[in-house]
Amino acid sequence: MNSVFFCWFSSIEKCSFTATLEGDTTFSSVQGLTIIVKSDQGEVHYEVNDAAEERALVLAEVYRYQSKFKFRAIGRGFNGGLKPLAESFGVEVEEEESSSSQQAKPQPEAERPVQKISLTKIDLLKKKVAISLEKKKIQQVKARVAVVFDASGSMAGLYSKGTVQRAFERVLAVAACMDDNGELDVWFFASKFMRAASVREHDFEDYIQRTYPRPKMFGGLGVGNNEPAVMHDVIKKYTKEEPRDDMPTYVIFFSDGGIFEDKKISNILIDSSKQNLFWQFVGIGNAKYGILQKLDTLPGRFIDNAGFISLDDLDQIDDEELYNRLLHEFPVWLSAAKAHGLLK
Known part of the structure; x- marks a missing residue:
């Protein structure tokens, strides 16, 4: 699947690009996950090829540096999917009530960071x-x-x-x-x-x-x-x-x-x-x-x-x-x- 993102910045300091998978699918089964950044100076290709059991990834970000915008590859992963991903950006996610609420809740899945890559x-x-x-x-x-x-x-x-x-x-x-x-x-x-x-x-x-x-x-x-x-x-x-x-x-x-x-x-x-x-x-x-x-x-x-x-x-x-x-x-x-x- 190819995706194209367009961002217009005014007062925005940073724009993060993320991806999540539904169900039990993990990014270890995803092939060819690549970010391509095009500019007047050419193209930058960042391939995510070291993910394992993650179901959510912070792929990259565009951030403001003085009067310009810069690109940085991140590659940070979360085993728990959308919830820990959202919480990493300060978004609170409420737990859904279930019929088995009397039972002990399982421990949250451990967050496994993928090796961080700072591509300059x-x-x-x-x-x-x-x-x-x-x-x-x-x-x-x-x-x-x-x-x-x-x-x-x-x-x-x-x-x-x-x-x-x-x-x-x-x-x-x-x-x-x-x-x-x-x-x-x-x-x-x-x-x-x-x-x-x-x-x-x-x-x-x-x-x-x-x-x-x-x-x-x-x-x-x-x-x-x-x-x-x-x-x-x-x-x-x-x-x-x-x-x-x-x-x-x-x-x-x-x-x-x-x-x-x-x-x-x-x-x-x-x-x-x-x-x-x-x-x-x-x-x-x-x-x-x-x-x-x-x-x-x-x-x-x-x-x-x-x-x-x-x-x-x-x-x-x-x-x-x-x-x-x-x-x-x-x-x-x-x-x-x-x-x-x-x-x-």
Whole structure:
């Protein structure tokens, strides 16, 4: 049976979608129970396939988050059917009188919760990351994962359009799969830089909007490009403050170009080529990326410790292709780093 639900929200904060079965039938006998949520960004499929003796289920909910509405899969079950389901929402259900009222009433059936599933955008992206990691044969590798975002004046349009937030979400999924503690370390830079709060996958909503240092916030970072300053701070964190010789560091560095410090950037990469740190530069915004495009052939390094990909329109590349490209050179560097003793 297919069902289509339409909800119009005004003052409603949450809409729950439930299902019940009559008689002694349980959801263990129901096949193909799937919720499909369609949006401008595609479809989300949530299949309920782990129910057992439940006769009532809370399938999912749509809830208000700030000015938007979000979808969350729930999968909570009740053995007793409609009555405990209704009571879980605060609805009182009166017991029916029966001719056997003199007899002792049976104990209420125990409520058996189905494993709760919180399906988020990051959960879906993690599946794509896992596919790429398996293809690269590095699915067991743990690394410290960081992202650096260009916050110069020329990037303002990409921030206001939500492009940087979407880039952040796709990188956060990499950290959720690879990082040793599931955290993504974040930097922003322009003329100056800011080391932002690290973030986990459950705090991804509007992270960029909450954190992005606009010109009038945090004293402002200026409008120019100063890549060397933020690169030095990244190196400082992972080699001086929190050194690890058994854990690689994977840095994804987003920029729309406007780069003038070619010699300084080159020297930083040469110097850091003896550290267990890999730089993945990503050009966005259809701009001139300068020295970033030449990093693969930069001479004088101990090992090749950097890669560059150009994503002129980040929203036009599908997730699987993006992760294949982001992770293309990291396994090669990883092998070289181990072979040359940079990683124990």
